[in-house]
Amino acid sequence: MKKQVRTILALTLGVLLALSALAGCTTGGAVPAGDGAEAPLKFTMTYSDNPTLPFREDWLVNTESEARYNLDITWEVIPSTDYTTKINAELATGTGYDVITYLGPSSGDQAALALSGAMAPISDYVDMGWAPNFSRRIEEWNMQAELDERRLSDGKYYFLPALFDKQFYDGGLILRDDLLEKFGMEAPTTFDELYEYLKACKEDNPESFPLTNLVGPQVTYRMSMPSFGMSVGRNASTGTWVLSWNYENKEYFPGAIDDSYKQYLEYFAKLYAEGLYDPEFLPEGDMWNIKMATGAAVASYAYYDQIGGIVAASEVEGISFNMVPPLEGPGGAYHQPKARLSAGLVFTAAAQKRDDFEQLVRAIDNMFYSDEAAELWSLGKEGVTFTRNADGSVEFIPEALESVDGIYKYLQVNYGTGSASSQFIWINEQEMLKYDENYAAINAVVAEMDGVPLSPPTPILSEENAEQASLLQAALRDAFEIWNNDFITGAKSLETDWDAYVQEMKDKGIDELCQIYNDSRR
Amino acid sequence: MVDKSMGSRIFNIFLYLFMAVIIVIFVFPFFYMFSLSTSGMKAIMNNRVTFFPVDFNIDAYLRIFEYPGFFQAYRNTIIYTTLGTFFSLIMMMLFAYPLSKSFLKGRGVILKLVIFSMFFSGGLIPNYLLIRNIGFANKIWAILIPFAINQFNLIIMVNFMRSIPEDIEEAAMIDGLGYFRILGWIVVPLSKPAIATIGLYTAVFFWNDWFNAMLYLNTEQRPVMMILRNIVVNAANAGEAQGYGERGIAEMASKSAVILVSVIPIIVLYPFLQRFFVKGLTVGSIKG
Structure with missing residues (x-):
């Protein structure tokens, strides 16, 4: 018996010892600065970790930035799926992090957190000239008005956004161009021509449903609706499901009951009725890739960088895809609207309290917004990832050029460039160097036709209005979803039931919601 | 024969x-x-x-194993599971034993409080503040201590201990043992089936837990489930935006590999614990 007690005691003690040792590990000591040299600036920065390019602290972009600007960064790597949850909890309880990346507090919870003092009002410090590189970009690219849109109700903005010199055309209608050739057709430029193409494909393979959705109808909607003159649904450009932005009058209108939306539905109901539009609206898992790779579908709104994946998975002889510029519809030829400013860098209240806050802001400005930084985070470092020819053109290292994943992905995974979580200057021309010529050519065409409109503004809703709007929106959203589905599948007729639908949406307050939005414009 | x-x-x-x-x-x-x-x-x-x-x-598998920090995360998970289960069992025994005594005053109230906390909790932010303010943030205690006692398991344990014949304890007391020794030398050995069952539940809980670790711990301390979950969820979202292009691995392959990597170690535990899942250990322990 005594022996047993001793064993238990010994075990407990052993575990306690091991634990105290572990607890000691977690704190981690500060490293004193080397003699003579100025101590590096120490701070904590978060990173939203996307597993297709798992974060590495020893990525060239990180080590090079630390060396260039004498920084000592503690990276807090958070899985991208849980990023917002973690960041919101941190901010709500007074985080110890200094800089939060990939965040753009413009509305909702994060705007509330910003206004409650969890984040530093960075606009004040930009005005004081602490972020000269950032300010220069805003001026050069003529973005002041767009930046002003990001101000919250106190007239300040709380993040340094990622800046895009032009809206990219990174996704759109992708279709089988080997079939175009087979049928002797040109790539469609209008929705009528798309219909002809889909019809020809259906005749060729009656088992197939030529047009299919990536992830869900919201992707198809958001990319094709603007050509009909509105954008509604889950990914509506206004974020309201039911309102759209009128680019001419510069005001919101109830897109979900507009005739343009009716026309859109008529078109898709026709595709559906004739078996041209896949009845499986929400393909799960590999389903989309399988359909596209096996020829069960031949066209879809998707992203350019997905073409490689489907071609690689396919066993269909001669299969080839291409992305076409936005198709022309009754409202013009437009892709889904995009913002030139997106999620960027937030300085926390803890950072603002630091004595060296100015130094920190200046360091971040240098690290992400200077010319050298814009090159580093996009292309890497000269002599490491690329060399320059005599005429100044960029030549990537052979490993990147020969990589089966393509230059873009190769550099991303191995050097950390081109990650949406940490690149904050996006220059279209520079980005296109990392893709094939075809992609660059399509982008040039789309830029020429002004095919990617700017995102509509977000209104500043007072607390009362925000609550009212979200109540109205919830009811409208449900009705919209049900009717949208019924109209496309033919369960409800666009000729006889449309008026009843419009009436229901009006009864549920679509006009009031629109009024609130228009009244709250800046 | x-x-x-x-x-x-x-x-x-x-x-x-x-x-x-x-x-x-x-x-x-x-x-x-x-x-x-x-x-x-x-x-x-x-x-x-x-x-x-x-x-x-x-x-x-290479994609999983080559994930930066994967093995460190796996080690973390093993540590959390072992320590968490160990603590949890000790705390639960210490709590359950007194509660199994019907002569304990206020027993009903304590049990009701325990049950109350099964249905009502402070919510995410208050819990977060609590854990930060007692200094547990970024320490492994943050995911071990607050979850050491699971109310449901506790009730099972209490009921199991009540089923142990009192005569055995009385006999031990006559032989001069105090309550702590009775717990350690008599009740615990007799509760092996319950301990094995609850231990397994608890181990599975700590093995699977990623949410608390995500909230309270830092990058170095993350458990492997956080990485695996991120891989699976992102594979499912692939295509919602540009830059998600996959490296030639089908989502089904990713998912299957993740499932195998995450469940095999815990499944291996079952056969070893099986011998404890034998009832009737108390049969024959009292004569007469």
Whole structure:
């Protein structure tokens, strides 16, 4: 018996010892600065970790930035799926992090957190000239008005956004161009021509449903609706499901009951009725890739960088895809609207309290917004990832050029460039160097036709209005979803039931919601 | 040796056949997942994987194992699971034993408080503040201490201990043992089936827990489930935006590999604990 007690005691003690040792590990000591040299600036920065390019602290972009600007960064790597949850909890309880990346507090919870003092009002410090590189970009690219849109109700903005010199055309209608050739057709430029193409494909393979959705109808909607003159649904450009932005009058209108939306539905109901539009609206898992790779579908709104994946998975002889510029519809030829400013860098209240806050802001400005930084985070470092020819053109290292994943992905995974979580200057021309010529050519065409409109503004809703709007929106959203589905599948007729639908949406307050939005414009 | 009758032999044959079918039913999903996780992307996409792997490769596993910090995270998970289960069992025994005594005053109130906390909690932010303010943030205690006692398991434990005949304890007391010794030398050994069951539940909880670790711990301390979950969820979201293009691994392969990597170690525990899942240990412990 005594022996047993001793064993238990010994075990407990052993575990306690091991634990105290572990607890000691977690704190981690500060490293004193080397003699003579100025101590590096120490701070904590978060990173939203996307597993297709798992974060590495020893990525060239990180080590090079630390060396260039004498920084000592503690990276807090958070899985991208849980990023917002973690960041919101941190901010709500007074985080110890200094800089939060990939965040753009413009509305909702994060705007509330910003206004409650969890984040530093960075606009004040930009005005004081602490972020000269950032300010220069805003001026050069003529973005002041767009930046002003990001101000919250106190007239300040709380993040340094990622800046895009032009809206990219990174996704759109992708279709089988080997079939175009087979049928002797040109790539469609209008929705009528798309219909002809889909019809020809259906005749060729009656088992197939030529047009299919990536992830869900919201992707198809958001990319094709603007050509009909509105954008509604889950990914509506206004974020309201039911309102759209009128680019001419510069005001919101109830897109979900507009005739343009009716026309859109008529078109898709026709595709559906004739078996041209896949009845499986929400393909799960590999389903989309399988359909596209096996020829069960031949066209879809998707992203350019997905073409490689489907071609690689396919066993269909001669299969080839291409992305076409936005198709022309009754409202013009437009892709889904995009913002030139997106999620960027937030300085926390803890950072603002630091004595060296100015130094920190200046360091971040240098690290992400200077010319050298814009090159580093996009292309890497000269002599490491690329060399320059005599005429100044960029030549990537052979490993990147020969990589089966393509230059873009190769550099991303191995050097950390081109990650949406940490690149904050996006220059279209520079980005296109990392893709094939075809992609660059399509982008040039789309830029020429002004095919990617700017995102509509977000209104500043007072607390009362925000609550009212979200109540109205919830009811409208449900009705919209049900009717949208019924109209496309033919369960409800666009000729006889449309008026009843419009009436229901009006009864549920679509006009009031629109009024609130228009009244709250800046 | 007694000769087995014909009937008994036939019965045995059927028994074995039946068991074989059951085993196949249980093992097949794992084998199929193994096949999916080791098959080529083309084979999966074109639906050619039926039973055995086609175009065998281990890319999906490499992707998991090459994830930065994967092995450190795996080690963390093992530490959290071992320590968490150990603590949890100790705390639960210490709590359950007194509660199993019907003469304990206020027992009903304490039990009601325990049950109350099963249904009502402070919510995410208050809990977060609590943990930060007691200095647990970024310490492993943050995911061990607050979850050491699971109310449901506690109630099972209390009921189990109540079923231990009081006569045994009385006999021990007459022999001069105090309550702590009775707990350690008599009640705990007699509660092995309950400890094994609850220990397993608890181990599975700590093994699977990623949410608390995500909230309270830092990058170095993350458990492996956080990484695996991120891989699976992102594979499912692939295509919602640009830059998600995959490295030639089918989502099914990724998912299957993740499932195998995450469940195999915990499944291996079951056979070892099985011997404790034997009831009736108390039979014969009292004479007369």
